[in-house]
Amino acid sequence: LLRVAISVEPSRAKGGGECVDDATCAGRLHTDLGSSANWPPSRGRPADITRAAPFSNWNVLYVPYCTGDLHYGSRVTPSGLHFTGHSNLERILEDALNETAIGSADTVIISGESAGGLGCIQNTDYIADKLPSVSHVFSVPIAGFYFGQQIYDGPGHTSGGLPSFETQAFQKYAAEWGAVPHKQCAEAFGQDAWKCLMTANVVQYLRVPVFVVEAQTDQVVLMY
Secondary structure, three states, X not given: OOEEEEEEOOOOOOOOOOOOOHHHHHOOOOOXXXXXXXXXXXXXXXXXXXXXXXXXXXXXXXXXXXXXXXXXXXXXXXXXXXXXXXXXXXXXXXXXXXXXXXXXXOEEEEEEEOHHHHHHHHHHXXXXXXXXXXXXXXXXXXXOOXXXXXXXXXXXXXXXXXXXXXXXXXXXXXXXXXOOOOHHXXXXXXXXXXXXXXXXXXXXXXXXXXXXXXXXXXHXXXXX
């Protein structure tokens, strides 16, 4: 049986996360967080779930990340920033279908951590739709299940220096990135389709079985 794990990367450099406006994204532009220009021509097996049993002998399709858009984006800004995480995924799947046997696999597991976990959830059904002959497709997002935050700014509050995860902030992110939301979720939310970027909203529309891996003490969640 051909078994494939699709690894949706959080970033080559630690702290990939997301960037949410031209100013902050321009600061990453010439680093490994914002460009693949200095990446090596080939890379080893990613240090994630795919190294562990029972996946250690599976084939791995690696989806790298330097677009700062949680694998959601399909937009090039007037200033030349490429928020093309979803567009890159489209091309990677196209190449994989043309050059490998992934389309005839028995089982495909889609996984990713942090930014990769968010991208995993948002793109799971999209990937599954591209693999109609695969009998079993599952999603295992790691540290990717987030919900709208209300930031505490009262006495003793702290600041983690991360972009806001307040629900309304994602309306701006969706526009900045040209985000591609989950199709069925977007149809249900209509003009508020940007809300589908929040995993707590989109998960109810997923058709692929999802096994969520999330720490009770997730650092990002606790910062808010």
